Amino acid sequence: MKSASQNIRHLELAEIESYVEKLGEKKFRAKQVYEWIWLKQARHFDEMTNLSKDFRANLGRDFVLPSLATDATQYSDDGTVKSRFKTHDGHLVEGVLIPTDKRNTACVSSQIGCSLSCKFCATGYIDRKRNLDYDEIYDEVALLNEQSEKIYGKKLSNIVFMGMGEPLLNYKNVLKAIERITSPDGMGMSPRRITVSTAGVAKQIRALGDSKVKFKLALSLHAANDAKRHEIMPINDSNNIQSLIEALNYFYKQTKNEITFEYILFNEFNDSLKDADELIRIYRQVPADLVNIIEYNPIAFAKFTKPSEEKVDAFMAYLEKHKVNARLRRSRGKDIDAACGQLANKG
Ligand code: SF4
Numbered sequence: 001m002k003s004a005s006q007n008i009r010h011l012e013l014a015e016i017e018s019y020v021e022k023l024g025e026k027k028f029r030a031k032q033v034y035e036w037i038w039l040k041q042a043r044h045f046d047e048m049t050n051l052s053k054d055f056r057a058n059l060g061r062d063f064v065l066p067s068l069a070t071d072a073t074q075y076s077d078d079g080t081v082k083s084r085f086k087t088h089d090g091h092l093v094e095g096v097l098i099p100t101d102k103r104n105t106a107c108v109s110s111q112i113g114c115s116l117s118c119k120f121c122a123t124g125y126i127d128r129k130r131n132l133d134y135d136e137i138y139d140e141v142a143l144l145n146e147q148s149e150k151i152y153g154k155k156l157s158n159i160v161f162m163g164m165g166e167p168l169l170n171y172k173n174v175l176k177a178i179e180r181i182t183s184p185d186g187m188g189m190s191p192r193r194i195t196v197s198t199a200g201v202a203k204q205i206r207a208l209g210d211s212k213v214k215f216k217l218a219l220s221l222h223a224a225n226d227a228k229r230h231e232i233m234p235i236n237d238s239n240n241i242q243s244l245i246e247a248l249n250y251f252y253k254q255t256k257n258e259i260t261f262e263y264i265l266f267n268e269f270n271d272s273l274k275d276a277d278e279l280i281r282i283y284r285q286v287p288a289d290l291v292n293i294i295e296y297n298p299i300a301f302a303k304f305t306k307p308s309e310e311k312v313d314a315f316m317a318y319l320e321k322h323k324v325n326a327r328l329r330r331s332r333g334k335d336i337d338a339a340c341g342q343l344a345n346k347g
Contacts, residue, residue, distance in 0.1 A: 008063035009135040043067045068139035080333030095140045103157040106144035111165025119232045122299045123164040131170040137177035162197045168204035191215040202239045202247035209254030218260040224278035248286045258289035267307040276318045297331040
């Protein structure tokens with residue numbers, strides 16, 4: 001018999017089938033259970049109304065069905081919706097719904113807190129408590145999808161792993177969550193609409209290549225030489241820019257997926273034309289299709305500010321002149337705590 005504390009969503013379909021058969025139920029009942037826990041996103045066994053009461057009682061005796069719950073929600077004037085979710089063991093993580101004309105994007109977390117301590121990031125100031133399980137990541141997406149349908153009348157079109165935590169340090173759960181999100185018996189989303197953003201873990205970038213993943217990869221570069229990057233992202237000590245360039249080329253060779261660079265502009269730190277030159281040099285060494293230049297959303301405990309409009313324009317113009325495919329991304333949800341980690345920090 002299974003332990004009563006076992007999470008049923010951590011079982012594969014074949015394992016549910018063998019459990020169901022041991023109970024003397026028909027094998028197809030397992031498929032029904034599987035549909036309830038993934039496709040229909042049931043949060044209690046009692047919701048599984050096409051199963052007999054006795055069968056549901058057995059499930060409740062032998063398993064638990066924990067799920068993420070929405071703990072707080074903030075609505076920005078620009079349409080961005082930020083939510084704080086509570087895990088079954090009382091931890092807080094964040095997810096953000098970002099609507100635009102063409103797409104509704106969910107920004108999701110992969111860990112509770114983060115161990116990488118990037119200096120500009122609110123989550124970097126929250127110790128990593130634990131990884132999120134794949135069903136918890138799935139729940140984040142499901143809850144944000146519910147919000148998207150309820151508020152904007154349409155489903156999520158895109159998912160970015162840019163919330164709390166470093167997704168490649170929770171490798172197995174992130175990949176399994178994406179497998180469930182993209183599976184026809186899960187949410188059926190296209191992997192091409194999912195972007196995993198990493199602070200740069202070279203070994204795991206290579207592992208993604210070996211796994212021949214179909215989703216997109218973004219590197220949070222944020223500084224284009226090792227000395228500066230070390231200052232704001234301690235992970236650069238063990239994963240320097242050259243090692244990342246090599247890993248990204250390996251990833252591309254294995255998957256043929258082009259890479260996106262993320263680059264937050266910080267005033268008087270990485271916003272000069274010399275910085276732009278260094279960024280261009282890295283861009284030329286990697287099969288990158290895009291550089292997202294991101295407007296900084298200041299947080300209380302970091303020293304950084306955002307550059308003036310003129311400096312941003314000059315930086316963008318310089319990239320354009322050098323034929324870099326760059327896009328300026330305005331910061332969203334400034335009137336709420338939309339910078340990653342700010343809302344969870346409040347909790
Ligand atoms: S930017 Fe990402 S990797 Fe860096 S501390 Fe924040 S959550 Fe962690």
